[in-house]
Amino acid sequence: MHGASVVIMILSRLRDFIIPIIIAFVIGSTGGGPGLFFMLALPILLVFSTIYSFLYWLTFRYQVKDQELHVKQGIIIKKERFIQRSRVQSFDMSAGIPQRIFSLVKVQIETAGGGGEPDVELIALRRSEANRLKKKLLAKPEPPTTEEGSDEEREHMVEAESEEDESFDVDEKIESSWELGFKRLLFAGMTSGGVGLVLSAVLALFSQIDVFLPEEFYESTIGLILSSTLTLLAITIFLIAVFAWLISIVITIFKYGQFTVVKRGNDLVISRGLLERKQLTLKIHRITTVRYVTGILRQPFGFTTLYVESKGGGSADEQQSTILVPLIRRKEAREVLEKFLPEFVCDREEALYPLPKRAMIRYMIRAVVPILIVTVPISIFVPFGAYGLLFILLGLYIGWLRYRNGGVQVDGKTLILQWRLFNLNRAVIPRKWIQAADVFQSPLQRWRKLSTYSVSILSSMSGKSFEIRDVEADRGEDLLAWYSREVETPDLHKKNDNNEKSPL
Amino acid sequence: MRDAPARRLSKKALPVWRIAGFFESLFYLIIPIGYGILTILFNWPLWILYVLILLWVGVTLLQSLLVPTIRWRRWRYEVYDEEIDLQYGVFIIRRTLIPMIRVQHVDTEQGPIYRHYNLAAVSISTAATVHQIPALTEEVASELRDQIAVLAQTADDDD
Numbered sequence: 001m002h003g004a005s006v007v008i009m010i011l012s013r014l015r016d017f018i019i020p021i022i023i024a025f026v027i028g029s030t031g032g033g034p035g036l037f038f039m040l041a042l043p044i045l046l047v048f049s050t051i052y053s054f055l056y057w058l059t060f061r062y063q064v065k066d067q068e069l070h071v072k073q074g075i076i077i078k079k080e081r082f083i084q085r086s087r088v089q090s091f092d093m094s095a096g097i098p099q100r101i102f103s104l105v106k107v108q109i110e111t112a113g114g115g116g117e118p119d120v121e122l123i124a125l126r127r128s129e130a131n132r133l134k135k136k137l138l139a140k141p142e143p144p145t146t147e148e149g150s151d152e153e154r155e156h157m158v159e160a161e162s163e164e165d166e167s168f169d170v171d172e173k174i175e176s177s178w179e180l181g182f183k184r185l186l187f188a189g190m191t192s193g194g195v196g197l198v199l200s201a202v203l204a205l206f207s208q209i210d211v212f213l214p215e216e217f218y219e220s221t222i223g224l225i226l227s228s229t230l231t232l233l234a235i236t237i238f239l240i241a242v243f244a245w246l247i248s249i250v251i252t253i254f255k256y257g258q259f260t261v262v263k264r265g266n267d268l269v270i271s272r273g274l275l276e277r278k279q280l281t282l283k284i285h286r287i288t289t290v291r292y293v294t295g296i297l298r299q300p301f302g303f304t305t306l307y308v309e310s311k312g313g314g315s316a317d318e319q320q321s322t323i324l325v326p327l328i329r330r331k332e333a334r335e336v337l338e339k340f341l342p343e344f345v346c347d348r349e350e351a352l353y354p355l356p357k358r359a360m361i362r363y364m365i366r367a368v369v370p371i372l373i374v375t376v377p378i379s380i381f382v383p384f385g386a387y388g389l390l391f392i393l394l395g396l397y398i399g400w401l402r403y404r405n406g407g408v409q410v411d412g413k414t415l416i417l418q419w420r421l422f423n424l425n426r427a428v429i430p431r432k433w434i435q436a437a438d439v440f441q442s443p444l445q446r447w448r449k450l451s452t453y454s455v456s457i458l459s460s461m462s463g464k465s466f467e468i469r470d471v472e473a474d475r476g477e478d479l480l481a482w483y484s485r486e487v488e489t490p491d492l493h494k495k496n497d498n499n500e501k502s503p504l
Numbered sequence: 505m506r507d508a509p510a511r512r513l514s515k516k517a518l519p520v521w522r523i524a525g526f527f528e529s530l531f532y533l534i535i536p537i538g539y540g541i542l543t544i545l546f547n548w549p550l551w552i553l554y555v556l557i558l559l560w561v562g563v564t565l566l567q568s569l570l571v572p573t574i575r576w577r578r579w580r581y582e583v584y585d586e587e588i589d590l591q592y593g594v595f596i597i598r599r600t601l602i603p604m605i606r607v608q609h610v611d612t613e614q615g616p617i618y619r620h621y622n623l624a625a626v627s628i629s630t631a632a633t634v635h636q637i638p639a640l641t642e643e644v645a646s647e648l649r650d651q652i653a654v655l656a657q658t659a660d661d662d663d
Contacts, residue, residue, distance in 0.1 A: 311631075435606045435632040440598040456632045463632025477506065483601055485586035487506055 062122065064136045069109070071120050083109070083120065088137050093130055094278040105130045109137070176339040180259035180326055188327040189252035190245075191297040193423075198251070199244040256326050263340050270322065280322065286311045288433035288457045289466075290344040291321065292333065294424040304330050308341075309459035321459065344428045346414055352407030358448050359470035360403045367399030368392055398422070408453065408468050408475070410482055415455065417468050427466050433457050437483040438467075439476040451476035455483075509582030509589045516621045517579075517639030521572035523617060529564040536560050581637050583651060586659060588628060590635060604659035606630040610652045612645045628652065 052075070061072040069083040092108045099106055107130050109120040125133070180188070257274030268282045289309040298304065306325040325336055337345050355363075371391050378385040405420040415434070418426040438454045445451055453476045454467035471479070481487045536556040543553055571594055580591045588607075590600040611627045613636075618624060624645035626637045640648065 435630040436600060436602045436635070438598055438600045440593065440596050442596045446597070456630070458632040463630075465632075480599060480601060481506060483603075484506075484589075485603055486584045486589075 062120075064133065069120065069137060081120065085137055090281050091134050091137060092278070092280055093127075093134075094273075094276065096276045099124060100275070100277075103127070107133065175263045175265070177260060177262040178325065178336055178339070179261075180256065184327045185253055185256060185259070186249070187301075187303070188256060189249035191295060191301070191303070192248055192252045193295050193297055195241070195245050195248050198248045199241060202240060202244045202247070256323075259326055261324060261340065268324070268340060270324065272323075272326075282308065282310050282322065284341065287341060287344075288429070288459065290324070290337065290341060290428045292330075292424075292426040292428075294330075294426075296422060298327070299424060302330050303327050304333060306333060306336070309457060309464060311458050343430060344414075346409075346411040346416060346428055352409045352416065352418055353471075353475065355403055355406045355468075355470055356450065356472045359406075359450055360400065362444075362448075362450070362470050363403035363406070364396050364399035367402060368395040371395040403470075406468055406470070408471060408479065410479070415479075415482075417455075417466050419466075419468055429455060429457060429466070431483065434483060435463065437480055439480050441473070441476075445470065445473075449473040453479050508591050509580040511581050511583075513576060513579050513581075513637070513639045514623060514641045514644070515576075516623055516641070517576055518572050520617055520621055520623065520639060521575060522568045525567035525572060526564065529560070529567050532560060532563060579638075583648065583655070585655060588635075588652065590637065600635060602628055602630060602633075602635060604652075604655045607652060607656035607659075610649045610656070612649050614642075626652075 055075045056073070059073055059075055059078075063070050064085075067085040069085065069088070071081045071083070073079050073081075088109055090108075090110045092110075093105045094108070095105045102124070104124045105127050107120075107122040107125055109122075122130075122133075254274045254276075256272050258277075259272040260270070262269045262271075263284075266284050268284060268287075269279065270282065271277065271279045287308050287310045291307040291309065292304045293307055294304040305323060305327060307321040308324045309321055324340070325333070328336060334345060371394075375385075375388040375391055378388045382388075402420045405418060405424055407416075407418040409416040413431045415429045415431065416426065417429070418424070434455045434457060436456045438456075439451050440454070441451045449472070450470040451473045452467055452469045453471055454465050456463050456465040458464075536553060536559075539548070539556055540553055542548055543550060574594050575592070578592055578594065578597060582589045586604050588602040588604070590598075590602070592598055592600075608629050608631055610629070612624045613627060614624045618639070622642050623639050624642050626640060626645050626648050628635045628637070637648070
């Protein structure tokens, strides 16, 4: 590896520690006297991470030989790892701030199986070296070595199509691409809904800030706050909220800046990030589900986000799903899918079967109960707590929305489920990716002739299931029969009369 | 509506589940015992202790008598050429379909209590999920395992 990796490791190690340090500082500062702790801990940390990083760099070796990637590492416990070229599932290049300083890239290589951590991580490589490695590992195998490649594939029984294309197509031309423009990016930030998270962080900071202010200032401010009117207080809160909002916009811009999706042969290459550039390669025939997620703030503007679930790939901060398109108009989404994933385009998408009327009350009760548990005691024991009961109305409304937005449809061999928690979700799942299907009924559901339908798919390394609650019991049966290979598929559209509508 | 699958679990499941249910309820005994100790230490009202004991007796009876019976009556399974059909659940009835082409492997498992009764459980794993058919007699379990393994191998993808 490049020698600069020592520096990069130290930097990224420190970055990992920065947040705990800040938290410790914020919490500790109220107790007083953390100074000594930091004076000692920081240099020790620095020295240790320097030694560790240097040794790590010294002992880390890799090479590609005979269709295999060979990695040697380990300071005390030596570890050697051989990875078959044909087993490599994803090859991601990214460049964090420390890497950018030296204009290097980080390479992460993953194979099937295994947990969250990448199988091989090369912290610092020259870009040209990384590209050469990529070519070596992912280029189509030369004629004499093909039989090995196809042999490996046999166990992926599920992937009936394009088996032979397991190797990456590095030299393939770009077929189509999509970019998130700056306007969209800005809008995505404005409606990201990350405000809540940032707001709580900002508030935590504000609550600690008094420690740093001189006492006189503190006293006079308290006096000011106490004597100030309610409007002033409201303005302050408003300003804090705006501040948090701006921060969340900036975060989004850094995270999704210069977002591009490129289709190259069998790969989708997603690149994003302004400071820290991330690149993710997804195999098209490994994508199991496309999900439209429409945030509450985005819905009025007709914007939605497209996620894909894929076997392999997916980063932790997106709950194992990968963002395909961060922000797009609902109408344009279809075009984009036609370009990138034609398999997931459905005609019946806008005509979902709604949930039966009698499900409404169940949805509303479910939404209100948690609110009742919190607000009722508060309204009894806290003065003015009764205002909290207003949240019950909000809960009822959310429950009603969830009922209204729930829907299900089948289009040939594809299942479409729509549900809402807070964001509106719509999943498009081809039958061949469904691993198992369930229908279940609680005693109350049995009484009301309703049931819950659920399907499991493979997402990243683990399973994921999508369910829709309180569908008509008959519909649940039909959906199960649709999935069955033993039973004749019922005519799911026989009752297509006036019942059909878009639950939006 | 499709009929419920036909095959049932072994009758010997009942004593096993009763024993398991009873041992599980021994675990809940912690609650009345814990409260009893606190009552002695802090002079807490005694009647709550009685209520807790009564509750515990109720739960124990439910767990070791009623629940196993319902569960056994509910549990049905059937293995077809193309899929496995399961129906189970005590209060919430669940119907699960697992297509043969999705089956990745089948195992039989046997704990000490199962071994004593010559029982075994069959676990069916897909890429995303694991399903278990509990309490089959050993012969049925190994037969089922082999049958599923063969069917899973020969199933073709029609999608």
